[in-house]
Amino acid sequence: MAELPDPSAPMIEMRNVNKWYGEFQVLKDISLTVAKGERVVICGPSGSGKSTAIRCINRLEQHQSGQIFVEGVELTDQIKNIEHVRREVGMVFQQFNLFPHLSVLDNLTLAPRRVRHQSRKETEALAMEYLARVRIAEQAHKFPSQLSGGQQQRVAIARALCMEPHILLFDEPTSALDPEMIKEVLDVMVELAESHMTMICVTHEMGFAKTVADKVIFMDHGQIVEVAPPDEFFSQPKNERTKLFLSQVLKH
Amino acid sequence: MVTLSLADIIPFLLLAARWTLLLSAIAFVGGATGATLLLLWRYGAPKVGGVATSLYIQLFQGTPLLLQLFLVFFGLPLLGVEVSPLAAAGIALTCYASAFLAEIWRGCVDAIPRGQWDASASLGMNFLTQMRYVILPQSLKIAVPPTVGFLVQLLKSTALASIVGFNELTRSGQIVANATFQPFLIYGLVALIYFAMCYPLTVGSRVLERRMRISR
């Protein structure tokens, strides 16, 4: 198990966050603290609001009540705040969302150059370093459509890392992948976790949760139902809904 | 009745067609600028800009171009601005083209998957950076065929400038037809000259569209 993080300096704090789509409430009173270096896995059935919850953290979605703090900065309508938070929080998407009109290398260098105004030379060196880390350096000059799904997702992880974020959010990063490609992406994620990157992963990969998570959160119907360290979460789930969910995912 | 041979008539009409092309070019450049501004407003300030640009597009797509032309031609003098027929037609066609191009290009921007906005936002890009480096490069590619197609519509629309007295192809045709009493021949020639200008654009737009569909 990792060292206990310092609770006085939370990287992310959500206090009683609520969100509605019209009449439908997607998030109900979500409260959550993530410390520096902590690895959190969020799981739950589809439609439980887990993706929405992490998309609120970099304000791809707006919450309607409650508060969200990222490194002490509250997320409000202020564009400056939002842009600041997005620079510190990286995200990896289910559908990769690589920029199809740019080469792999340009996908990685675009944000450092246009957001952080670094030179091309500097960013290309950085990009190659991260591409090597996700073991795909030889594909730097290809276009996303020429890569397999697993390769695309590793590029997407490297792209997020190029902004040197303090926190990485993963939104079901392996759900769109063919089974044989899941492992290559999970391996990269495990390495990242071992380097003490602060991570929040929405995923159904329970093996990943068992090996790297500091805590596992189960969400259902927009609520956080259960929070526990992985060994406890998997061996003695308290809530009935958690038990039912686990029996369904762990069956195969 | 004046007797004019085809050797006189055809060069006369072809020279007039230059003005049709000039007016089309003015309207296209003006319309492209207007449409860009409308779309920046629309996507930059979705609440106010979204409603305002929709209204603008509805207004210009829901009323006859001829009346838009009359409103500019008779309206600007009320503001103390005297306008030549070319200026009036240029302004009216610019407003008209802005609406159509904004609508076409809006469709192309909306065709870019939501994930591209999310991914670029998650990397900390602001609106203009997202537009400039991620959204526009992708939407421009799909925008070319329908934009070329709209050029045909715009070129044909310049014929209405004849009604406020601008001496382009249609009006020159009217003048010659009245002088020679050969309307069948003259309007046939005028139609052919328009066809010669428009048809290559139509074919070009079709070829581009097919090529794009294959490349995807």
Next chain:
Amino acid sequence: MGYEFDFSAISENIGLLLHGAGLTIGLTAIAATVGMALSIGGAAAALWGPGWLRRIVGVYVELIRNTPFIVQLFFIFFGLPSLGVKLTAFEAAALAMTINLTAYGIEIVRAGIEAVPPGQREAGFALGIAPISTFIYIVLPQAIAVVYPALVSQIVITMLESAVVSQVAVTDLTHAADLIQSRTYRAFETYFAVTLIYLGMALLMRWLFNRAGRQLFAGKR
């Protein structure tokens, strides 16, 4: 400068405007009805007709789509009489609008027919339904349902473009405006009001057609 807007010319000439609007709608109705029938026939001819017919339809469609409506109108109204075909202004306008709408309609209906999966035709044939009946009862309703919004837009465009028929002295809505402004010297106010009437007509047409469409094609898409 102290220009004062005065819209009294509009209220004093409501009758004239109503008459003009009625004529515009009448012309549009003729063009829409005849044009739709011809569009369906033209699309079928373009898809399955003999080679020579396909070529004629193709040339017709390209010629009309690549020349301005006003030139087509002048050609019919001023040009045809020299061949001995005498038309009133109203007839010339109705003919020009129908010819114009049909060219666009053929392309739209054809796209709709091509969008119907070939299995639909094959299923009809396999049931022993004659090709013409398969077309009318199976393929066509689905095709029209797909392209109905595009057809509605094209009819509205035809209505708006019909403003130029005032140039050959058809007493449509724009002609009424021309008349009022020449009598009252209130050009801007008149054209402004009439522009709004066109806008209202366009919105109303679209609304009515969409309502009708929802009833006609409910559950068919």
